Amino acid sequence: MFDTHSHYDSTKFDEDRDEVVAGLTAPNEFDPQGVKYALTCGDSMESSRRAIALSERFAHVFAAGGVHPHEADGFCAEDLAVLEQWYVQKKIVAIGEIGLDYHYDFSPRDVQKRVFAAQLDLAKRLGAPVIIHDREAHADVYEAILKSGVTRGVMHSYSGRREMARDYVELGFYISFSGSVTFKNAQGIVEAAKSVPEDRLLIETDAPYLAPVPYRGRRNDSHLMYATAEFLAFARGVSVESIINSTRENAKRLFSVE
Ligand SMILES: [Zn+2]
Incomplete structure (x- = not known):
């Protein structure tokens, strides 16, 4: 499996982070496959730095660097230069997570838009894929992406x-x-999941959040994603093997991971 979105730098993993991350590759009671790749996303400059540190310690972990709309208020011009340097030099495979969040509005909307646009422009210039957070901001997110020319x-x-x-x-x-x-x-969401072409479908945990049924409410990790793969396989009428294989190959293509 390739978990395309997690937050292993979260404080929710402070007690046992190394054990959890090291243990992802082996099958366990929740997951007969094991996790071959996990992408851990930054949501601030600090958290991106922690994501990179994890990617450097574990071969199966890759990082994304970026500033989440919740953190947009603290963003400054130098951060763009640092992100660029990280993308070129470190095990960062995407700019993210970035986007707009009009549900919480933790940063003013004009600031969110400016910081999102600046990071999209950086991704366009670097040819880097982006990881997009869109909460109740569909029209503005789509418009900003179109305007930036980013297509990956x-x-x-x-x-x-x-x-x-x-x-x-x-x-x-x-x-x-x-x-x-x-x-x-x-x-x-299920209707949308059934409609996506097989070569554009990805799966993720967003760990430590959003654990799938029947584990809803507990701390999520990439092993529990097997239940999401099973659910999608059933919804789309294919085998769980085929969902796991196609989503893994899709993620490797998008993030240029060998
Ligand atoms: Zn996330």
Whole structure:
């Protein structure tokens, strides 16, 4: 399995981080496969730095660096130069997670938009894929991506309609589903998940958040993603093997991972 979105730098893993991350590659009671690749995403400059440190210690861990809309208020011009340097020199395979969040509005919307646009422009210039967070900001996120000219990336923990997923697929993007697709009342997300072409589908945990049913509410990790793979396999009428294989190969292609 390739978990395309996690936060192993989260304080929720402070007690046992090394044990959890080192243990991902071996099968366990939740996961008969084991996890071959895990992408851990930064959400601030500090957290991106921690993500890189993890990627340097574990061969199966890759990092993404970027500033989340929640943290946009503290962003400064020098941060862009640092992100660029990291992307070139470190085990960073994407700019993310970046985007807009109009649900919490932890940073003012004009600041969120400015910081998002600056990081999209950086990704465009570097030819880097982007990892997009879009919470209740669909129109503005789509407009900013179109304006930037970025055509490589992933809509993370997708929760929009199937029509919007189709627009992103046409643009060149991948669509990633987390444990939220397994939740009750997620019929709209399931419909979107059934509609995404097999060569653009990704899966993720967003660990430590969004553990899939039947583990909902507990701390998530990449092993529990097997339940999401099973759910998607059932919804799409294919084998769990084929979901795991195609999402892994898709992620390797998007993030240029060998
Ligand atoms: Zn995330």
